[in-house]
Amino acid sequence: MKKTIQALLTISAVSFVLNLFWENAQAPLYKGYISFIQHLQICAIASLGDVVIILFLYALYAVITRDILWFRNQNWRSIVSLIIIGAIIGVGIEKWSLLTHRWSYAESMPIILLIKVGLSPVLQMIVLPIITFYITHLILKKTSYVSR
Numbered sequence: 001m002k003k004t005i006q007a008l009l010t011i012s013a014v015s016f017v018l019n020l021f022w023e024n025a026q027a028p029l030y031k032g033y034i035s036f037i038q039h040l041q042i043c044a045i046a047s048l049g050d051v052v053i054i055l056f057l058y059a060l061y062a063v064i065t066r067d068i069l070w071f072r073n074q075n076w077r078s079i080v081s082l083i084i085i086g087a088i089i090g091v092g093i094e095k096w097s098l099l100t101h102r103w104s105y106a107e108s109m110p111i112i113l114l115i116k117v118g119l120s121p122v123l124q125m126i127v128l129p130i131i132t133f134y135i136t137h138l139i140l141k142k143t144s145y146v147s148r
Contacts, residue, residue, distance in 0.1 A: 053089060
């Protein structure tokens with residue numbers, strides 16, 4: 001139980017920091033962006049939502065692999081499936097958000113032509129979960145849990 005809580009807290013912290021950086025870096029790609037300071041709170045709230053998505057991915061893999069610390073042994077299959085699931089989630093969130101007018105893109109946002117969504121937010125859902133789980137593994141390896 002202690003390892004599970006430690007894993008959840010570490011995943012949450014790492015994910016929040018990575019997503020906060022990404023959200024702020026891509027903020028100028030959205031309409032209405034004014035300044036870093038003015039959008040910091042919005043980006044922090046968005047990062048909390050991103051943490052929930054990454055915790056969902058963590059839980060999904062824990063159920064599938066029947067291993068609460070599955071990220072200790074990431075392999076090409078888990079990475080490819082995280083890429084696919086992350087892309088689906090990223091595209092889904094962007095499509096829904098654009099359709100409901102939650103946000104819109106500035107001219108500078110690179111667009112994935114076939115599906116007409118922003119490249120940056122989709123890449124965020126592809127890249128950051130993999131990096132989050134890898135960094136979490138490295139942190140926990142140096143603390144108390146034993147790598148297989």
